[in-house]
Amino acid sequence: MTYTVSPVGFVRSCFKEKFAIPRQPQLAPAARGVLELVAPFDQGDAVQGLEQVSHVWLLFVFHQALEDKPRLKVRPPRLGGNKSMGVFATRATHRPNGIGQSVVKLDKVEAGRLHISGIDLLDGTPILDIKPYVPYADIISSASNSMASAAPVLIPVQWADSALHEAHAHGLRLQEPLVALIEQCLAQDPRPAYQTPTAEREYGAQFWDLDVRWHYPEPGVIRVLEVVLASQG
Numbered sequence: 281m282t283y284t285v286s287p288v289g290f291v292r293s294c295f296k297e298k299f300a301i302p303r304q305p306q307l308a309p310a311a312r313g314v315l316e317l318v319a320p321f322d323q324g325d326a327v328q329g330l331e332q333v334s335h336v337w338l339l340f341v342f343h344q345a346l347e348d349k350p351r352l353k354v355r356p357p358r359l360g361g362n363k364s365m366g367v368f369a370t371r372a373t374h375r376p377n378g379i380g381q382s383v384v385k386l387d388k389v390e391a392g393r394l395h396i397s398g399i400d401l402l403d404g405t406p407i408l409d410i411k412p413y414v415p416y417a418d419i420i421s422s423a424s425n426s427m428a429s430a431a432p433v434l435i436p437v438q439w440a441d442s443a444l445h446e447a448h449a450h451g452l453r454l455q456e457p458l459v460a461l462i463e464q465c466l467a468q469d470p471r472p473a474y475q476t477p478t479a480e481r482e483y484g485a486q487f488w489d490l491d492v493r494w495h496y497p498e499p500g501v502i503r504v505l506e507v508v509l510a511s512q513g
């Protein structure tokens with residue numbers, strides 16, 4: 281049996297590529313975006329009452345990780361990428377039906393537009409449904425998951441003076457907490473766990489319209505080298 285679903289909206293996100301997006305929501309509070317609703321949900325009626333809610337669940341499609349053949353086992357990056365697990369034991373992006381779910385902060389409600397933060401969503405992510413977070417039902421104080429018992433350990437993020445200056449300037453231009461966004465995302469060490477970077481090796485990712493480049497001057501430390509406008513196209 282098949283069911284057809286269609287998006288109620290799409291996210292315009294600070295994250296323009298998958299690399300360096302936090303692995304779960306809430307890990308980077310400065311990660312912001314706008315959920316743009318599509319007709320007929322782009323009218324005020326569809327979001328009436330939502331201003332009383334601090335957080336929402338978003339159900340979405342991992343539109344850049346869809347696969348024809350379902351996997352039974354996956355290798356979660358969190359486990360170093362070399363240990364396989366049953367797909368239903370993980371939050372891997374490659375999964376049956378390609379459906380993801382994230383709890384995000386609702387900063388502002390407008391007709392047709394929800395301003396959200398703490399997101400882990402790629403730009404253009406199709407949203408299938410939006411539901412209010414209900415603390416009395418959704419907080420489970422006795423819950424445990426010994427595979428993912430705590431948030432990732434953060435590593436220090438240092439800045440080249442020129443990169444910090446650029447980040448402040450672009451943050452003002454974009455009216456976004458750009459320095460915080462870069463620090464919060466890089467502190468989680470986006471590098472694949474199996475790579476041991478040399479100090480010479482540079483990494484990069486796009487945040488908003490900016491290319492951010494960094495390296496590891498010593499193991500477990502990140503230094504941001506450059507924040508420049510991304511080339512168009």
Ligand code: SAM
Pocket residue numbers: 298299300301302303304305341342343344345371372373379380381382383400401402404405406
């Ligand atoms: N919180 C969600 C969940 O549990 O279903 C997502 C968890 S998944 C491990 C998070 C990763 O999904 C991010 O780090 C990013 O690389 C990737 N991602 C986010 N949006 C995506 C999209 N639209 N298509 C493909 N991958 C995406």
